[in-house]
Amino acid sequence: MCYGKCAKCLGITLVPLAILCIIVNTLLFFPNGETGYNTPEQLADSVWCFSGIIGSGLLMVFPVLVFMGMENNDCCGCCGNESCGKRFANFSSVIFAGIGVAGAAYCFIVSSVGLNIGPKCIVNGSSNYTYPFKDGDYLGNHSMWDTCYKPPNIVTWHVTLFALLLVMSGVQLVLCAIQVVNGLIGFICGECSCCSCCGSA
Structure with missing residues (x-):
């Protein structure tokens, strides 16, 4: 098994997830696509995390760079040990x-809290x-969502985006955990087969 190739695949998969998480989190600051509600008094505290x-x-940049560079690391010459x-x-x-985990x-915890608490909004009579x-x-009672009338559609916006963050961060968590196991196996077992391939090339 080539642990470097596995790590590279994980790194490539993490790239679009990290970009999407940044985009989704940014959209949370603009309820319903509007710019007039992005203040701490108007948005949930979980958004400002x-x-x-x-x-x-941003934290995914570090594991991504390391994972994607592993396959090209020199595996045949360190202190005389292949x-x-x-x-x-x-x-x-x-x-x-x-770090990725x-x-x-x-993100997973904050998204869970954000979904549990719900958004800030103005309700009727307030x-x-x-x-x-x-x-x-x-979450399971959509009739309650109508109690929020400002910002417009804030509940749908809040729930959808935090749910996306929850899912994507969960996938990232699994991928980074896989690399923890993959890296430990590679560290313990070494990559003699990889070195023999390098030597025969």
């Missing part, structure tokens, strides 16, 4: 995969932005 931008977005270079690369990938977990929903009960 930047979980998709930082956790599942497999030393690849072992070190696999070990470093575990560390950076851990932490970032994805942060002039202040509040959290009208509790404990995620509103």
Whole structure:
């Protein structure tokens, strides 16, 4: 098994996910595509955690670069040991995969909280932005969504985007966890077969 190729595939898969998480998190600041509601008083606190931008977005840059570069690492010459270079690369990938796990977990947790608490909005008979929903009960009862009338369609916007972040960060979490296992196996077992391939090329 070539652990570098597996890591590269994981890195390639993480790229579009990270970009989409950044885009989705950015859209949360513009309810219903409008720009007049992006203040802390009008948007839920979970939006201002930047979980998709930082956790599942920018933090993913580090594991992606490491994963995608593993296949091209020199595997035949480190301190006189053929497999030393690849072992070190696999070990470093575990560390950076851990960073990816932490970032994805942060986004996953914040998205879960965001869905559970719901959005801030103005309800009928009020002039202040509040959290009208509790404990995620509103998710299965769409008739409750009509209690929010400003920003327009805020509940649909909030639920859809946070649900997307939840799913994508969950996938990132699984992919980074796979690389933790993949990297540990590569570190423990080495990549002698890879070195023999390099030597025969």
